[in-house]
Amino acid sequence: MNIEKGRCLGLVGESGCGKSTLGRMISGMERPDTGSVLLDGLDIYNKPSREIRALRREIQIVFQDSMASVDPRMNADAIISEPLINFYGLKGQCLDDRVSELLDMVCLPDGDKTKYPFQFSGGQLQRVCIARALASEPSFIVLDEPLSSLDVSVQAQILNLLSDVKKATDVSYLLISHDLEAVYYLSDSICVMYAGMVMESIEDIGDFYKLKHPYSLKLLSLRGKCGADSTDIENVSDSEDRIKGCPYYSRCPKHSEQCKNALPSLEKIEEGHYIRCYNY
């Protein structure tokens, strides 16, 4: 996958399909077995060690589980200050002002500086983590379910903020989310994953409604339908035994004999639209 400067790629997919793992690999935290990750054309896993530090500033990640991603002994001030001190050498009043500014951007009051992680609600801590990621003014941010515990009104504020920051600084995002409406709002392109593979990708979010992989269609059909009488959901015999063919085979309404025996490759079906399916 490619993410251009100042653009956002939305990544959606089944729970457990490898989105967070992919996010960690792209941000340099987990070395892939094969393949490479290029930032500005340079392989991030093959860099001279003196450049690693700069890399840490360039790529930031907002983790899915905010409680597990912060040091419980650091207060919000220390959490957000850390990158400001390390990368920009800020101190004193400057540092203090910048931390206040960042807290304000994520809609938290100044008084929250002295609070420790366990003193925040789920959504408040998630915003502290977003402030920290923005602090180092990176060129690329992996956002792993950044909205998952925010109420809709704060979600709107954060989505607008992310969109403003993107316009102002040309930062690029990988947005991992199950919230299709949020993905639609912030992303410029979209990628659908299933069982560790990209099943479909669309380069222009304007073509959102052209998504046509059977799994993508399933996701689209479920929007806003929670709890509706659920007889229409297929009965799954999920045996994880990796079959040779398509991993979606057993759930797919369109499967054929071919799908069972050989994995389809990711094919270009029109400009900017790729799909991994024989029978779309």
Place this chain on the structure above:
Amino acid sequence: MEPVLEVKDLNISLKEGCNTYKAVENVSFSIGKGQTLGIIGESGSGKSLTCMAILGLLPADVWDYDAEIVLNGKSLPFRDNKAMRGYRGTDIALIMQNPMSAFNPVMTIKRHFEETLAAHKNWNKNQIKAAALEMLSQMRIKNPETVYNSYPFQCSGGMLQRIMIALAVIMEPSVLIADEPTTALDLTVQFEIIKLINQMRKKYNTSVVIVSHDLNVIAGIADEIAVMYSGFIVEQAPAEEVLNSPLHPYTAGLFRSRPSYSKERLSEISGQPLSLKQRNSMCMFSERCPLKGEGCSNFEMLAHKVSDDHFVRCCAKEMTKTSA
């Protein structure tokens, strides 16, 4: 209908030195057999605190709290940790907001099931395993056998969330309290979980309190909706009514903020909610409210009945008119 769970005048305050700060005020609600109450609201408004308080899980050195909580006609001894152990899991189960912290990182999923079930049911290890695997596959966990033997860190965020739900549901509690149970789950799994909770309600007549910011989830499951803001339930009514004709300006603003497959800038409620220490005796929402008027600065957040089963805490003229 006889209520299964009744919470009356729940007040929670934070203790800091000799000061106390109110975090939850006068929260009352009751739920009948098989009914579901959905709680939505501002981040930081006290939803999780309310859930924890019902189970007596707030540490007494940090929080002061008072309420009358009645379960199946009997008053719950929520201050008595030992006595509460007999209720937790069996009578009331809680699904916590933060899945990772609900697990012991050095224990396998198997041990979690064994410890939960051994304490309450007289089952041997094989029976526990069979029941657990059955429940895990109902949660759409693939290869439950492998997951059963793994450690929490080996599971993805959404998997942990589902395992936690399985641990709660397997006890067949009469009240299930679910704090953001579907936040990190993709739509197909979300759908299944809501379906499962709905089935449980039908099969065992379980009463459910569900906290979620996901309005689709709430719309799909709740009979009644309570909207929280700064520690108060600011609006409460049957689900349809809140969703179709929200009255409180916060509720209305909340619904307007929702993205809907467009790139147009999202509507925001300007400003920030008050933190615990800033709260005072005016309407908590007034600083951000489009209907702000003179009465707001000394409005004591009284509940105003719009109809028999619908109240709002708002003093704007628009509200009083509707009742006339």
